Amino acid sequence: MNHGWAKKKALTTHLEICGDYKMKLLIISEGYGRGGGDKVISDLSMHLPSDIETVIAAVKIDRPEDLFPYKGRLLHLPVRPTKFRFLRRTLEINKVIASEKPDIVLTFRRNYNYANILSLGRHKKIVSIHNYDADYFRTKGIRGEINKTLTRVLYNKSDLIIVLTGAMKDDLIKMFGIKPEKIKVIPNPCDIEHIQKLSTEKIEHTFFNTEEPIILNVGRLTRQKGQWHLIRAFNHVRQQLPCKLVIIGHGNLEGYLKRLVKDLGIEDESLFLGWQRNPFKYIDRSTLFVFPSLWEGFGLSLIEAMAIGCPVIASDCKYGPREILGNGEYGRLVPVCDGNFYDAEKPLTKEEEILAGAILELLVNKHVRENYIKMVKERVYEYEIHKVVNKYVDAFNSISGRA
Structure with a gap:
């Protein structure tokens, strides 16, 4: 996915120098x-x-x-x-x-x-x-x-x-x-120029050799990041539209998340890549970046996805996503999920249904996605x-x- 937008000239740092004092x-x-x-x-x-x-x-x-x-x-x-x-x-x-x-x-x-x-x-x-x-x-x-x-x-x-x-x-x-x-x-x-450069690296993994849309998340596999809510929502979406899920990161919930994927029967449509020194090339190849965190201090990965021009969906958690996305102007905000752990048999919660609906809407509506891509171009330079x-x-x- 090459968004081909021109890079802005980097601002230069400054410091008032008092003689030779350091x-x-x-x-x-x-x-x-x-x-x-x-x-x-x-x-x-x-x-x-x-x-x-x-x-x-x-x-x-x-x-x-x-x-x-x-x-x-x-x-x-x-x-x-x-x-x-x-x-x-x-x-x-x-x-x-x-x-x-x-x-x-x-x-x-x-x-x-x-x-x-x-x-x-x-x-x-x-x-x-x-x-x-x-x-x-x-x-x-x-x-x-x-x-x-x-x-x-x-x-x-x-x-x-x-x-x-x-x-x-x-x-x-x-x-x-x-x-x-x-x-x-x-x-x-956010080092925008560096991220954009890394995003152009070639991907060797055959999972990405597909015409199906790819939903991606980057973050530690911990309760804070709420990836199991994304997995359950993704399972609902892929029953209506062929798509794939990629999760980048490692953490203490890796076993639970992989078991959930297996129990839902979506192993062929899901990929856990572990920690990656360069996650940006995978974001560049993705259709949507989804951020289901229960809480954050900021949400830097949202900014990094925007730097590459990938449309984002984020939970409206404390703190960060609402300000980064300008109250939903630059990306889709959804309610924070409840943070309870569920198995494959449990029906979706109300918040998971809303998340699934937002994902499905952006996957099928190319015009909305392209509009978000255009809008994040200016927004990301605030950071x-x-x-x-x-x-x-x-x-x-x-x-x-x-x-």
Whole structure:
């Protein structure tokens, strides 16, 4: 599928330079490998201007061949899973801060955000929320009250909070009393030019040698991603229209999903490809990209599918799809499925029926698909990597007094 649209000229990053001074950024995360959050760290390190020195520190680091590319140095944080893990984490973070002497520390994930805020030193503290963590937004019961108090008190002591969507910002203000001026919305970046280049690679798998439409999903095979709802909806669709299903990713639900496919009798029409370093060539060959997540922090794979020009159907989950798709203007939004596990014998739920109907409608209506393809061309550049990195640079300059 070659959509053949011209690439826009990439925006360039910028940084206010004060003499020969080089800003030092320390990024701290639980892990670094090939996850969605790791991709954001990779993109930042690779595209920040040379006037910013980047150091990445992580507790879990994958094998070198499984790492996303990065610029700067990658350090290991020796934090073992013990009863006093939070204390150990905070101590190790203080050690690396004392050693590296960064100007800014940027952390990912709640516990690392807490440790960043509690750390010692004169550095600026930026915390980020890059996923919808139910514990973040739990406000009921004793645990909820403790979490609410911790979040309100600690996060208001940070220099800046980065969130991915406006809806997440609104919830932090409303539910936890976070000061609005503390929060900046910066979406995940998308390297459009690189993705489009990778999408042109040849596919060897014979499953794609077909005239039948292909429905594709990319994501970890976990409860969050809700792929079993897609499988059940797909089974309903293919009874009315010949089509195929491709799922890219790995995870703890792989066995359940494959058993469901077998029990539904759709093994010949379904393909599990596992994790792929280049999923984009498969998206390019697909007719629809379907995103049935139960919750998200953003939904980067939606942007990546749009970068290739593939029409998308997404669940209207927290957070991301509604903002990315402009309230349904740039792709089809469907209700979030209930997240309950079902076997092959159970009838479709109401939400699964709606999902199946949306898939069938877009498969049979070429005009609607082509209209979505045209509309995503402009929309996706809101998330172009240099444009997003510039927002990070502006944030760094602002809190460091260099704006």
